[in-house]
Amino acid sequence: MNIQEYFELVWTDYTLRTITLGTAVLGAICGMLGSFAVLRKQSLLGDAISHAALPGIALAFLITGAKDSGTLLLGALVSGVIGTFWIRGITSKTHLKSDTALGLILSIFFGFGMLLLTFIQKQPNANQAGLDKYLFGQAATLMESDVRLMIIVTGISLFVMLLFWKEFKILLFDADYTKTLGFNTKFIDVLITFLIVLAIVLGLQTVGVVLMSAILLAPAAAARQWTNNLGTMVLLAAVFGAFSGVFGTAISASQNNLSTGPVIVLVAGVFVLLSFIFSHKRGLLFREIRFRKNRTDLKLMKTLQFMYGIAQEHENISHPHAIRILNNFHGFTKSSLKKLEKEGWIAIEGQQWAMTPKGYKQAEEMYNQKTT
Amino acid sequence: MSSPQIEIQLIAAIVAMACAIPGVFLVLRKMALISDAISHSILPGIVIGFFVTQDLNSPLLILLAALTGVITVVMVEFIQKTGLVKEDTAIGLVFPVLFSIGVILIAKNANDVHLDVDAVLLGELAFAPFDRLLVGVADWGPKSLWVMGSILFITISLLILFYKELKVTTFDAGLSSVLGISPLVMHYGLMSVSSVTVVGAFDAVGAILVVALMIAPAATAYLLTEDLKKMIWLSVSFGVFSAISGYWAANFLDASISGSIATTLGVIFLATYLFAPKKGLISVLYRQKQQRIEVSLITFLLHLNRHEEESERHINHLQEHINWQAVRARTVLDLAEKNNLVEIENNVVSLTEKGLAFTEKSLEYIISNKDEKIEPMKEDFFLFRG
Numbered sequence: 179m180n181i182q183e184y185f186e187l188v189w190t191d192y193t194l195r196t197i198t199l200g201t202a203v204l205g206a207i208c209g210m211l212g213s214f215a216v217l218r219k220q221s222l223l224g225d226a227i228s229h230a231a232l233p234g235i236a237l238a239f240l241i242t243g244a245k246d247s248g249t250l251l252l253g254a255l256v257s258g259v260i261g262t263f264w265i266r267g268i269t270s271k272t273h274l275k276s277d278t279a280l281g282l283i284l285s286i287f288f289g290f291g292m293l294l295l296t297f298i299q300k301q302p303n304a305n306q307a308g309l310d311k312y313l314f315g316q317a318a319t320l321m322e323s324d325v326r327l328m329i330i331v332t333g334i335s336l337f338v339m340l341l342f343w344k345e346f347k348i349l350l351f352d353a354d355y356t357k358t359l360g361f362n363t364k365f366i367d368v369l370i371t372f373l374i375v376l377a378i379v380l381g382l383q384t385v386g387v388v389l390m391s392a393i394l395l396a397p398a399a400a401a402r403q404w405t406n407n408l409g410t411m412v413l414l415a416a417v418f419g420a421f422s423g424v425f426g427t428a429i430s431a432s433q434n435n436l437s438t439g440p441v442i443v444l445v446a447g448v449f450v451l452l453s454f455i456f457s458h459k460r461g462l463l464f465r466e467i468r469f470r471k472n473r474t475d476l477k478l479m480k481t482l483q484f485m486y487g488i489a490q491e492h493e494n495i496s497h498p499h500a501i502r503i504l505n506n507f508h509g510f511t512k513s514s515l516k517k518l519e520k521e522g523w524i525a526i527e528g529q530q531w532a533m534t535p536k537g538y539k540q541a542e543e544m545y546n547q548k549t550t
Numbered sequence: 551m552s553s554p555q556i557e558i559q560l561i562a563a564i565v566a567m568a569c570a571i572p573g574v575f576l577v578l579r580k581m582a583l584i585s586d587a588i589s590h591s592i593l594p595g596i597v598i599g600f601f602v603t604q605d606l607n608s609p610l611l612i613l614l615a616a617l618t619g620v621i622t623v624v625m626v627e628f629i630q631k632t633g634l635v636k637e638d639t640a641i642g643l644v645f646p647v648l649f650s651i652g653v654i655l656i657a658k659n660a661n662d663v664h665l666d667v668d669a670v671l672l673g674e675l676a677f678a679p680f681d682r683l684l685v686g687v688a689d690w691g692p693k694s695l696w697v698m699g700s701i702l703f704i705t706i707s708l709l710i711l712f713y714k715e716l717k718v719t720t721f722d723a724g725l726s727s728v729l730g731i732s733p734l735v736m737h738y739g740l741m742s743v744s745s746v747t748v749v750g751a752f753d754a755v756g757a758i759l760v761v762a763l764m765i766a767p768a769a770t771a772y773l774l775t776e777d778l779k780k781m782i783w784l785s786v787s788f789g790v791f792s793a794i795s796g797y798w799a800a801n802f803l804d805a806s807i808s809g810s811i812a813t814t815l816g817v818i819f820l821a822t823y824l825f826a827p828k829k830g831l832i833s834v835l836y837r838q839k840q841q842r843i844e845v846s847l848i849t850f851l852l853h854l855n856r857h858e859e860e861s862e863r864h865i866n867h868l869q870e871h872i873n874w875q876a877v878r879a880r881t882v883l884d885l886a887e888k889n890n891l892v893e894i895e896n897n898v899v900s901l902t903e904k905g906l907a908f909t910e911k912s913l914e915y916i917i918s919n920k921d922e923k924i925e926p927m928k929e930d931f932f933l934f935r936g
Binding site for chain 1: 577580581582583585586590629632634635636638639641642643646647649650651653654657658671672758759761762764765766768769772773800803804805806808809810811812813815816819823829830831834835
């Protein structure tokens with residue numbers, strides 16, 4: 179099956195439609211909530227939470243024996259929340275820094291999860307085959323009920339986000355001010371973090387614990403490059419996330435032996451790379467172009483200023499001078515002279531140049547003008 | 551104990567030691583998460599190295615994969631430098647992408663590579679003794695023992711050689727530049743050692759446990775001491791202890807050894823986190839509670855000192871005046887009385903001589919904010935211990 183066939187089949191094939199819808203919804207909610215994670219400098223919290231969710235899945239299975247994703251994800255949610263609060267406890271009550279706390283919780287919870295998983299695998303009654311998929315994710319195992327759960331959770335998060343939009347926004351940019359305004363910052367903080375945990379847990383089945391953090395971060399990091407407006411960023415991140423989900427699923431479905439998670443991550447990574455390079459305001463390419471343009475402009479102005487200095491010494495400012503005398507001054511080239519002439523600041527005749535009144539005025543006011 | 555059992559424990563202990571040493575410096579330099587990033591992003595390096603060498607323990611593969619680790623660090627720093635995203639986002643973007651490339655490389659070449667992602671991520675210590683180093687016909691023991699042994703040896707030699715330099719660059723990069731020690735060289739040196747250690751260890755214990763072995767012992771030790779040498783010794787001991795007791799726990803439960811070692815590390819950390827004498831949660835909470843009471847006590851004494859008239863010093867009046875709840879007022883009053891700072895007559899509270907002297911001293915401290923004034927009081931008060 180190639181990609182074209184895939185897109186033809188999406189509309190008719192039930193399984194493909196379910197999976198595509200699932201990854202698209204997942205990408206959208208992760209992009210949406212990931213924007214907050216990225217702006218709150220909690221990018222790596224996602225990584226820690228997704229790893230910390232693993233023992234919850236295993237314990238939920240051990241206790242209930244259930245295999246339906248609802249129960250297991252509930253376990254993941256509980257253990258993710260415990261991990262998050264432990265991280266907060268470590269950073270606020272001890273002198274250990276957040277990076278240590280994150281790495282610690284991440285690796286210890288994951289290790290404990292692995293202990294439980296291997297323990298489960300050796301149980302005689304183990305109909306456990308489904309648990310492995312939470313490591314790397316298996317979009318193919320998505321069922322209609324899972325997708326419905328995703329859509330409901332996305333709807334609720336969207337509703338909560340819109341309801342608390344003002345609070346989220348103000349907490350994001352000025353936490354102290356928010357507190358002085360009388361908002362319950364702790365509650366808002368916990369609410370945002372809880373939503374992020376929710377999004378992560380939702381994605382575990384599709385993308386797996388190891389790569390989940392990238393789905394959270396990448397669309398948001400890409401969207402950040404295009405706008406300085408929070409609303410636009412959240413929207414853009416959701417769109418990027420959804421597209422990564424759809425394209426990732428399409429590519430992995432059209433090839434053999436490709437799990438969906440890594441492909442979605444790579445697609446999202448391409449989005450980030452393109453945004454880094456081509457964003458019109460912050461992108462590296464345009465930054466370099468702007469940088470070069472500024473440098474040429476600066477040289478041009480230096481030359482003009484030098485000419486101004488010479489012209490000042492003559493009564494007639496338009497008195498012609500030989501181009502030769504500029505030679506001991508770097509920053510002048512044939513093209514820069516041409517450019518100066520094109521601006522109407524100097525007039526060139528043969529081997530001589532003369533300043534125009536316009537150019538004289540320009541040079542005179544150079545230090546007074548506002549940046550244009 | 552059979553000989554493979556001894557060998558497994560030996561490998562686990564050596565891996566734990568080799569990880570704990572760079573781990574201490576990563577934690578102190580606030581770069582603990584770099585170890586997480588490296589442990590994931592070496593995957594493409596390992597896969598490509600495996601295509602070339604066909605041997606998971608070959609030194610060439612270890613170097614190739616370690617190079618990927620250092621490249622990760624360079625990439626993260628490059629993205630940070632552009633200022634387009636924050637540092638943590640840069641880490642979070644780079645390693646999943648590299649890891650994904652590794653996973654896809656394995657998946658696409660599944661038939662040629664006897665390497666699966668689970669093994670890389672989780673490792674299997676139990677199989678380590680089966681891959682043996684044969685010289686001629688002689689059996690020199692498990693290969694990973696030799697690999698990790700050499701890495702440990704190199705790490706320890708570098709640690710002894712550059713201990714002073716590492717210490718200075720870790721705690722005061724500015725000073726080290728002035729002294730002519732390049733923080734940059736030390737930084738990349740540490741990154742290289744960490745990369746090599748992670749690569750050498752992943753085969754035995756898996757990529758995630760490497761992170762646990764690096765961070766957890768160092769974090770635990772950091773809660774117990776602030777002396778670098780002690781911290782290194784403590785981390786190494788915690789690492790080795792967890793490795794060996796984790797092995798026996800896994801043996802008992804019949805479950806993954808690496809998972810069990812990580813869990814042991816977690817339990818040790820949890821215990822230290824709760825009960826560490828100075829930095830532990832319980833002692834921190836106790837200290838905070840004491841400080842709160844002591845602030846109240848001083849406020850209370852100052853209030854008494856300020857008011858000569860009896861009506862202002864009546865117990866009931868005090869309660870409504872300083873606006874405390876009954877319980878808190880009771881605690882503070884008891885504390886003051888027990889220390890002979892106040893005496894109560896006919897429900898009127900007045901300062902004793904000792905209380906007066908104390909109040910004067912506190913006032914002087916509050917006004918002058920000089921530490922020497924309270925030096926003698928540090929013994930009795932949590933508040934002044936900083």
